[in-house]
Amino acid sequence: MPVATLEVSAPLRMLHWLYPVLLLGCAYLIIPIIGTNYLFEAILLPFLALSLAGVGLNILTGYAGQVSLGSAAFLAVGAFAAYNFNLRVEGLPLIGCIVLAGFAAAAIGIVFGLPSLRLKGFYLAVSTLAAQFFVQWALTKFNWFSDNSASGVIDAPLLSVAGVAFNGAVRRYLFSLTVVTLLTLFAYRLVSSQTGRNFIAVRDNEAAARIIGVPVLKTKLVAFAISSFIIGVAGVLWAFTYLRTVEPAGFNLDRSFQILFIIIIGGLASIRGAFFGAALLVVSPLILSRLGSFLLGDLFNSGVLEMSQRIVLGVLIILFLILEPDGLVSLWDRIRKRTIARLKKR
C-alpha cells in the first residue's frame, strides 16, 4: 500500500527530489562510461523494459485494484504495432511509431478491460487471460503481423531519432532510459492526481466510490488504457532495444506472470516498487546460475537451472507475500529509516 505522505518542510521536500535526480545523473553520466557490454545487454536493457512494464501493471493492479494476468499480450501488441507502423507507414519517425504502438495497446486494453465493468476479483483476473491467449494466437496465426516471414521471427528496425542512430548497447540503453524516465514521471504525476485518487478509491471500496460520485466505470477503463499504453511501450523497448527481434513466443503466459511477480515483490501501488522488483527478477537468475555452476559444476545444466529458477521464483513470491506483503520498497524504507536513526544516534 502507498506510503503515507507526511507533512514535510521545504528542505526535506528538496531531498525528496534529490535521490531520483542523483540516480538519474548516475544512470546518464556514470554508467555509460563504466558499464560493460554484458551489463547493458544482460542486465540493464531487460531491467528497464521490465521495470516500465511493472510501472504499467502497477497502475492497473496496484493502484486501481484490477488484477490482470495478461500483461504480456500488451507487450506483444506494443512490439508488433511499432514494428508494423515502422514497416508500413512511409516516413513515420520512430518516436511516432512508439507512441502509436502505445495507443494500439491502449485500444486493445480498453477492449479487454470491458469485462471489468461487470466482473470483479477472480472472475476479472481469469477473463484477462482471454487477452493473453487471443493476442498470442492472432499474432502467431496471421503472418501479416510478422511481414509474412517464414519463421515468424523478425528483426527489429534500427533505432534512430532525428537522424541520430541508437545502435550499440550504450546508445540503446540511453534511448531506453529516456523513454522509461519520461513515462515513469508521467506515472508519478498520474497517481498523485485526481485520477490517481479515483483509482485507489475504486480499489479500496468500489461501492462507496460509486455512491460519492467517483465515475467508477470511466476510472476502470482509463486505468486499463493507461496501463496498457505503458506496457505497450515497454513491449517496444523489450523487442527493439533488448532482444532486437520481434516474435510472439516471447510474450507468453510466463512473461505475464513475471510482470505480476515484479510488482508483488517490488511493492503493489508503488512506482518505485516496479524498479525494485524488476531488478531482483533480472539479477537473481544470473546469480543463481553463477552460484549453481560454482557449487555443482557440470551437474548444474540448463535444465536444472531452469527448474531451480522456477522454484526460487515461486518461493520468493510466497515468502514476500507472507513476510513482506508491501514488497521490497517497504523493506528498503525500513532499512533506510533504521540506518538514518542509527547514524543520528552517534
Add this chain to the structure above:
Amino acid sequence: MNSMNRVLGGPATAYFPADVAAERWELDGPGEEAYAAADIALGLEGVSLSFGGVVALENIDLAVRRGEIKAIIGPNGAGKSSLINIISGVYRPDHGRVRMAANRFTSVPTQKLAHLGIARTFQNLALFKGLSVVDNVISGRAYKVRSTFLGQVLGVGRSRSEEADVHGRATKVLNFLNLTHVSHRLAGSLPYGLQKRVELARALVAEPAILLLDEPMAGMTEPEKAEMTEFVRAANREHGTTIVLIEHDIGVVMELSDNIAVLDYGRKIADGTPEEIGSDQRVIDAYLGIAAENIGGEGI
C-alpha cells in the same frame, strides 16, 4: 414484539395529527404543487423491499422537509439501513418510488446521486484505506471534476484551478471537524471515532442538499458522541443541509431531530416530533423503554 405490533399497527397518521399535512400529499398521490408547498426535499412513496422472501420494508411512506433533521429509529433489523440503501440506490425497491425534489425514481441511479445533491456516510466504515485523510475528503468532490487525466498529469488547463479549489474546500471542512492534525495520515490507520468523522467530512465537502447519516455515532465514546452531535447540528444550521439520521442512541436522536419516524419489522409505526414520539405512551412502552427517562433533550 407481536403485542407491540398489534398496539401500534394502525396508520401512523392517526396518532400524530401534527404530521397530517405532510401525510396527506402522500395519501392523495400529490401533484408537484402540493409537493412544493409542503417543501419536501425527499420522499418515499409506498416503498417495499424484500430479500428472497424476507420482507425488509413494507409500504413505507416518508417525507423529509427541506432543512430539517429527520431521524429514523427502530430496533435492529427494522429496515433502517435498507431504507438508506434504497435512497442511495444500493438497493432497488420492489414497489414504490423515491422522490428527490422534482425527480421520481423507481430505482435511484447511484452514479448520479452526488449530482442530485445527496451524500451519505456508511454504517460500516467505507473510507478508502489507502488514501490519506485529506485525499479521502477530496474524493468527495470527485463528482465535480471535469479535467482529463492528461490535463492533470501535465498540470494545465482546468486541472490547476480544480486542484486548488478542492484542496481549499477540504482544508475548510477538515478545520470545521477538527481533523487538521491527522489530514496527512492514511485513513485506515486512524482510530474508529476519527474515521467516522472523516466520513462525515467526505460527505460534507460535496456540499449536499441532503445528507444521509447511517449510525454516525455507533461505537463512539460519550465525548466523541457529544462532539459529533455538535458537528451534525452545525452542518444543519450553518449550511441548511437536510439531514436523514439513523441512530441507536435515543438521547442523541431526541436532542438533534426535528422529526422522528419509527420503524419496526419493516413498517413505519410512528412519525412525528420528538415530543410526540416521546409522549406517546405506546411508543414508550413498546419500543423506547427505559430510554424514556432521558427524553426531553438531556441526552444520555
Add this chain to the structure above:
Amino acid sequence: MSGFDWQFFLEVLIGGLLSGVMYSLVAIGFVLIYKTSGVLNFAQGAMLLFAALTFVSLVERGVPFALALIITFAVMVAIGIAIERVVLRPLTNRPPMTLFMATLGLSYVLEGAAQLLWGTQVHGLNLGIDDVPFEVGGIFISQFDFFAAAVAAALVLSLSIFFRYARVGLAFRAVADDQFAALAVGLRLPRIWATVWAVAGLVALVAGLLWGARLGVQFSLSLVVLKALPVLVLGGFDSVPGAIVGGLIIGASEKLAEVYIGEYFGGGIESWFAYVVALAFLLIRPSGIFGQKLVERV
C-alpha cells in the same frame, strides 16, 4: 444445401461433452478448495502434473501399478497438507487475491520440483484402455474418452455425495458458508482445511492420470488448469453443479466451434475460444450458471 450431417454433428457433440467431463474434473478440484478456504488455487494444474509425473516415474522404475498409485496418493496428501501448513496458514485473514498469488508462486515451485525430481522428458502413460472407437447407433465414440468420462463422473458424483452427507462433508459446507460461525461452533478449521487439501490432492491424481494418458505426461500437463478456468468463470467458483455443467458447455462448444467455424479463423482457436464463451455468457448473466449473487453490502 440439405446436407447437414446430423450424425457427424452428434459425434462431435458427444466427443465434446466427454472431454467436457474432463474439464469438469479439474474444475471440481478448484471448487473444493474455493468453497472451503476461499482460495482460487492456481496450483491445481501443477499438483496434477506432479501427481502424474510421480506415478509414471514410479511405474517406469518397476513399481507395480497399484503400489505406485498408493505411493503417489500418499505423496499428494502429504503435499496438500504441507501447502496448507506452510503457505496458507501464515496467510490466514489476508485478502483472497493475496492467497491466489501465493498459489501462483506455489505452482512455480511444484512445476519446478516435479521436473527437477523426475526430469523434463515426455512420458507415455498407459492405463490399459485401448483407444478403439465403439459404435452406438451409427455414432462412433472413443473408448478412452468414454472411460475417462466415466471415471471423472464417478469421482464427481462421490465428491458431491461426500459433500452432502458425510460428517466431514457437512463440516465442509459449514466452513464454506461461514468460517467464523464454523469456528464458533467448534469445528477445527485447520484439520478441515488439511482434509480438503488432501482431497484436492486425490482429485489432482485422478485428473493427472486421465489427462496424462491422453496428452502424455509432460510440462504442458499443468496448463490443463487454463482449460478449467473458463469453466469456473462460467459455472461459478463456488458451485459443484456449475463446474459440471460449465465443463460440458465449454467442452461441447469448443469442439463444435473447432469443427464448424475453426476453418474461418485458420484453426487453433481452442486456446481462447473457451474464454470468449465464458465471457459472453457472463456479460448476460454476471453471477454465472449457478453461483449465487451476493448482495452488495455497504
